[in-house]
Amino acid sequence: MSVWTAPPLIDKGRKPNKIIPVPPEYRRITLLRERDLLVHDLLINTNCVVVPHSDQSRITRFDIHGTSTAVERAVAQINKWIANAHIKSKASSAWAKMPAFNANDWYYDQVTEMETGRKQMFKEAVPELAEDAPKLPSAIVDWPEDLRSYPITPRDAFGNKLEVLNELRMRDEVFITLLPNNNGLWQVEITGYEARNVPIAEEHYRTMIDKVRADTLGMQHPLNMILDETEGLDVVLEEAEDWWPSRTDKVVPRLVCTPMMYNPGTFRRDGLHSAQLGFIQRSFEQALDAVRRKKGSYDFAIRLGSLVLGSKSVSANDIGKILRKEDFLKAIDSRVDILVKKWVFDTALGLKVLRRLAIAEHLLEPTKAAGFFGYLPATLKETRPMFRGTWVFRDPNALVSQPAPAPFRHAGRPNLPQQPTPATTAPSAPITLYVVQTDWTDDEDGLYEKSETRFYKLPPGKMAPKVNMDINLLELGESRGWSFALESLIPVQPQLVSAALTGFAKSVTMQPKYDVRSNNRFARWESTPTVKKHLVTYRMDKIYSFAIKETCYKVELTAMWYPMKQTPVWGLAVRHIEWATHLAELERLPVGDQARWGDTISTFLPDDGQMSSAHGPVKKQVKLDRDEKQDEPPRTGIRILVGRLMQISEIVSSVTALADGGVALQG
Structure with missing residues (x-):
């Protein structure tokens, strides 16, 4: 070496x-x-x-x-x-x-470097001025009163020297100084050479405080609602079925229907009460308001998935137990995790649901596979899927120290002294996972084109995307639930990703002459030594999309291939075609700014279910009290959304009831 x-x-x-x-x-x-x-x-x-x-x-x-x-x-x-x-x-x-040598490139590089160097000075202390010099414009901002009762100070939130605010300092060209504690009151002074920069920086700083407030006061409140609570009294704990791709969590709750109560599925036709819709609307708004100041790549969908209890709270020994419904609800609201998996049907049942959706012309209509892109089929039965591959890798740039090999020596010669090799990385450093994602969409000729690969990463030590919304509507009698899934990753520019991962992304292709009706995997890739060493898991998705009539919502039925499984499992989700556009603002969000969504509910849940009118005035104050606006009635937008969810649930239940040997109830 x-x-x-x-x-x-x-x-x-x-x-x-x-x-x-x-x-x-x-x-x-x-x-x-x-x-x-x-x-x-x-x-x-x-x-x-x-x-x-x-x-x-x-x-x-x-x-x-x-x-x-x-x-x-x-x-x-x-x-x-x-x-x-x-x-x-x-x-x-x-x-x-x-x-x-390119003189033009050199000139602009020099200008950019000089400008960056000039802005670096704002990360330092305010320079001393001559005694007769005019005072620089400034503003003093107090630490908010509602945060003073919590053990958090500006240093806790922004670093010992407020280094978290460095990007804000350089962008707004201001000095931000933490003043000495004044009888328990923390204050920050914002100073600039240009008077117009100070109020701009102050507004950005207050936005950062709002983000701290949201994180500190815990604006996200879990909501677990049993939709069919009037159909039974007891909950039995059963074992997960063998077709599940992962059975780490295997205790499945199911509501035992009682003859003296309402018939199974009545809740779908009766709809939800205004109080229930109000709870959902408030939790929905609180979760989105909590992330509107947090940069990241977000995905939002309402998934129908299999229910299971987290293995940290229950074990296989609990299978067979029967709980009172009230005790079960108290448990999942406190000490027991209730999880809604991404899968809900096995291979055979998923295909039956697909055929059922393809004839549901009373509710659905054709749409493009990739939202605004792709081919628009003439009928539901002609719907073609889009394809997506997602791979998770350990960071190939994270070195693992290995003992140095013994130096070569001739026989009979003494051993050479060896210097200990310092570790290249600390053994206790948490690993960082990278996510590689690629889509294939079809054109009018039925050919599939590979899109540009996207790269993401997870925070060090995290093994899954961050969950930013915790709303679960439980169809407990069928061990299914609707999960409002707002998940986030950290986007990474391709040029900052290891060459091993960008090379892997280029090697991924669709199987030649792949039959879209096949249950076989559709993608192939080159398994280099680095790929084999660092690949953690992957999933391949075949996604069928159907538009919900008279709205901009759509249903996605997805066949998902997991490692070690030869055939796919299926999942179902509902999303609005504009949600991705609104959330895209957060991917390029500057420090101290927030998404321009205007009224959150009107933007994400339009009253007519169609397109929203976003980019209205931004709300200045974060709602802190969970009971604030308790009396506000649910708007038309949440009624339309939940109503459509129940209609989709009715279709799914009609298929699963027949598969279980029951009788499908017509709504």
Whole structure:
């Protein structure tokens, strides 16, 4: 193992800011002059010092030294070099070429660098001015009174030096200083050279406080509602069926129907009471208001899935137990997790539901598979699916320290002293998972085109997307539930993703001449050593979409292939075609800003079920009291949505009742 000689400005013992390993399948013989030119280009273009490590003339990793923004630029350039390096021949790489000088690019690079450097000063303290100089415009903002009773201060929320606000400081060109504590009152002073920047920065800072308030006061309140509560008195705990792709959680609750009470399925035809709709509307609004200041990539759908109790609270020993309905509801509202899985039908039942939806012309009509894109079929029966593949990887750039091999020596010679090899990463550092997602949509000729791959990541140590809404409407008699699923991931720019993952994404293709009616998997990919090592799990989805008449809602019936399962399980979801557009604002949300949704309910639940009129005035105050607006009646929008859910549930129940040998009740 050889290490490139670092420039004198880098201490050889200094820990790098970032380490980029080169995947084994991307390593090739690299001549010294090519490495020197690469390091030189990185220093000039990114202002980072990069130290390559080689083994038998093949670069195995890069150590990057620089500031956070500069490191990002270096990572992007190194990933590009890795992705292209393995396709170069030794002969072509032997002549390392200096790129031609472009005066125009150099000028704009210099201007951008100077402007960034100028804005860096706002991260420091307010400069001292001459005694006769005019005072800089400023504003003092008190820490809110409602947060003073909680053990959280500006330092807890924004860092010891308020470094979380650095992006706000640089964007608005203001100094933000935490003043000394004044008899328990924390204050922040906002100072700028331009008077117009101070009120703008103050508004952004108050938005950040609103975000802290929402996180601290717990605006998300779980709501579990048993829709068929009038149909039984007891809940029995049963074992999950064998077709489930994962049975880590295996205790399934089911309401035992009682003859003296209402007939099964009555709730679908009777509808929900105004009080129930009001609870759903309030929880819906609170959850969306809580995320309107949080940057991320969000997906929102209302899923119908199988019910199960979390394995942390119950075990297989509880199977067979019978609980009073009231005791069961108290348990899932406190100590027991109630989960709505993404699947709800096995392979055979899913196909029956698909055939039933394809003739439900009283409720559904054809729509494009991908919302605004794709081919519009003439009839429901001609609906063609779109395809989606989702793969989860451990971060290939997270190095795992391994013991250094013993140095080679001749027999009879003494052992050479060995220096302990420092760990490249702390053993206790939580892993980061990356998500790779690709769609295929059809055109008028029936051909499928692969879309641009999207990359996401999870916060370190997290194993699933963040759940931002906890509303579950339980059809307990059939062990199913509607989950209002608002989930979020962290979007990642492709150039910042390991070359192993971008290379994997390029290798993913659909099976040639794939029959869309098949129960076989539709995608294939290249399993390189890095892919095999870091792939955690995956899921392949075949999604059929049907529009709900007289609304902009649609039903998605999805066949899902999980690892170790040869045939798919099926899931069902309902979503509004505008929800993705509204939530897309959060993907590019600047620090201190919020989504311009106007009235949340009118935007996400239009009164006519059609298109909304978003981008109205933004509400300034976060609602803190759960009981605030308790008397507000449910609007037409929530009535339309829940009514459509019940109609879809009626169709599903008619199929599952026949599959179980029962009689389908006509509504």
